[in-house]
Amino acid sequence: MAASNPECVAAFGAEMRKKHFAFAEGYQPLNHGSFGTFPKSVLEYQRQLQSQSEARPDTWIRYTYLDLLRASRSALAPLLGVQAGEVVLVPNATTGVNTVLRNLIFEEGDVVLTFSTIYGACNKTIESLSESCPVSSHQIEITYPVTDDEIVARFRAAIQNIKASGRVPKLAMFDAVLTFPGARFPWETLVTVCREHGVQSFMDAAHGIGHIDLEHLGSVGPDFMVSNCYKWLMVPRGCAVLYVPFRNQHLISSTVPTSWGYLPKTKRAAMSTQDYFDKLFDKVSTIDNTPYCCIPAALEFRSNVCGGEAKIREYCFDLAQRGAARMAEIFGTQPLENDSRCCFATVRLPLTLTELGPKVDGLAVAKWMKELTPAEYETYIPFKFYADAFWCRISAQIYLDITDFEWAAAIVLKICDRAKAREWNSR
Numbered sequence: 109m110a111a112s113n114p115e116c117v118a119a120f121g122a123e124m125r126k127k128h129f130a131f132a133e134g135y136q137p138l139n140h141g142s143f144g145t146f147p148k149s150v151l152e153y154q155r156q157l158q159s160q161s162e163a164r165p166d167t168w169i170r171y172t173y174l175d176l177l178r179a180s181r182s183a184l185a186p187l188l189g190v191q192a193g194e195v196v197l198v199p200n201a202t203t204g205v206n207t208v209l210r211n212l213i214f215e216e217g218d219v220v221l222t223f224s225t226i227y228g229a230c231n232k233t234i235e236s237l238s239e240s241c242p243v244s245s246h247q248i249e250i251t252y253p254v255t256d257d258e259i260v261a262r263f264r265a266a267i268q269n270i271k272a273s274g275r276v277p278k279l280a281m282f283d284a285v286l287t288f289p290g291a292r293f294p295w296e297t298l299v300t301v302c303r304e305h306g307v308q309s310f311m312d313a314a315h316g317i318g319h320i321d322l323e324h325l326g327s328v329g330p331d332f333m334v335s336n337c338y339k340w341l342m343v344p345r346g347c348a349v350l351y352v353p354f355r356n357q358h359l360i361s362s363t364v365p366t367s368w369g370y371l372p373k374t375k376r377a378a379m380s381t382q383d384y385f386d387k388l389f390d391k392v393s394t395i396d397n398t399p400y401c402c403i404p405a406a407l408e409f410r411s412n413v414c415g416g417e418a419k420i421r422e423y424c425f426d427l428a429q430r431g432a433a434r435m436a437e438i439f440g441t442q443p444l445e446n447d448s449r450c451c452f453a454t455v456r457l458p459l460t461l462t463e464l465g466p467k468v469d470g471l472a473v474a475k476w477m478k479e480l481t482p483a484e485y486e487t488y489i490p491f492k493f494y495a496d497a498f499w500c501r502i503s504a505q506i507y508l509d510i511t512d513f514e515w516a517a518a519i520v521l522k523i524c525d526r527a528k529a530r531e532w533n534s535r
């Protein structure tokens with residue numbers, strides 16, 4: 109059932125997919141959350157830019173690109189309710205996380221607060237940092253389903269406990285939308301709690317821009333934020349926006365990797381902090397910079413063809429909710445309940461560990477299930493063994509409709525039957 113939207117050129121669902129996206133015939137794109145995808149119009153634009161760059165490499169990379177970069181930063185800023193001078197582009201969220209964490213100066217007793225739902229690579233970044241800096245991390249355990257109030261209460265308690273132990277809760281890192289289970293995090297309240305306690309707030313919004321509304325980000329005011337544009341904003345890979353408000357730009361002295369923009373303290377003292385920050389990120393080493401330049405084209409598609417950010421969100425949130433309910437109905441289980449809405453449908457499978465036999469490793473079975481999906485079913489479905497149960501996470505997107513969730517449910521049921529037949533054991 110495709111949504112008919114008078115402001116849209118193409119209806120969402122199957123028509124959108126056929127007309128505007130480049131998926132292979134017969135492939136079911138159910139996992140937008142991992143790598144995103146972008147429309148054909150943006151792909152064509154990117155190829156034009158790549159051709160221009162190859163026609164005159166020095167002209168394009170040294171000069172033309174800089175104008176396009178400025179245009180992209182200006183186009184992004186309103187989506188975050190911030191100034192263009194407060195956003196720069198980096199290739200991905202991990203680079204953004206490393207950029208911030210490796211610039212901050214930690215002292216003995218400093219603690220970085222995280223939640224147990226943190227993305228693995230971000231957690232590893234903190235672990236790696238602790239090898240060279242006097243910093244430790246404190247992870248707040250949460251297991252879904254959990255209410256936003258409970259998350260905030262545990263966060264407050266953790267800050268108080270760290271202070272009571274004589275250490276300093278220097279920075280808190282938390283997500284905008286979790287990778288798993290797919291749930292929106294109460295980031296606005298967490299930012300406020302950080303401010304109350306003098307803790308720096310760093311929001312990992314890898315699943316943020318183009319997914320949830322972030323136009324109030326500037327007024328909520330986290331200290332740092334990174335968001336992948338290549339996921340939900342439909343910009344080519346790799347492209348992420350790093351937000352550093354003017355008040356914090358003096359804390360960032362180098363990019364990751366350090367490149368030509370870097371100046372030692374004495375030299376950068378001759379420039380304004382804003383100018384230095386601006387120039388630092390202009391050209392970081394040599395990569396394909398065309399994804400950074402495609403932001404206006406992606407926004408044009410989302411506005412002109414899809415009817416704008418709010419319409420996209422409305423469709424995807426609704427589809428995620430209906431899709432999760434329909435899958436749970438087919439399975440005879442429940443979707444993961446969460447206080448607020450996002451584009452992920454996380455649903456419990458009709459499969460238990462005890463059905464699989466004694467001493468079975470649920471993580472290994474979930475991995476086997478996941479690998480079956482591209483190998484045999486022309487799709488990719490993220491399965492997880494979490495909180496003693498098996499789950500799948502489907503990403504709602506404008507090129508899907510409810511029938512795609514029903515298709516996914518049928519495949520999941522087949523895979524569950526194969527798991528019960530212990531096929532994973534024979535590989």
Ligand SMILES: Cc1ncc(COP(=O)(O)O)c(C=O)c1O
Pocket residue numbers: 141142199200201202203227229230283285286287312314315336
């Ligand atoms: C919450 C979260 N943070 C960080 C990342 C890392 O993103 P990237 O691979 O673009 O660095 C992801 C990737 O999915 C993520 O889900």
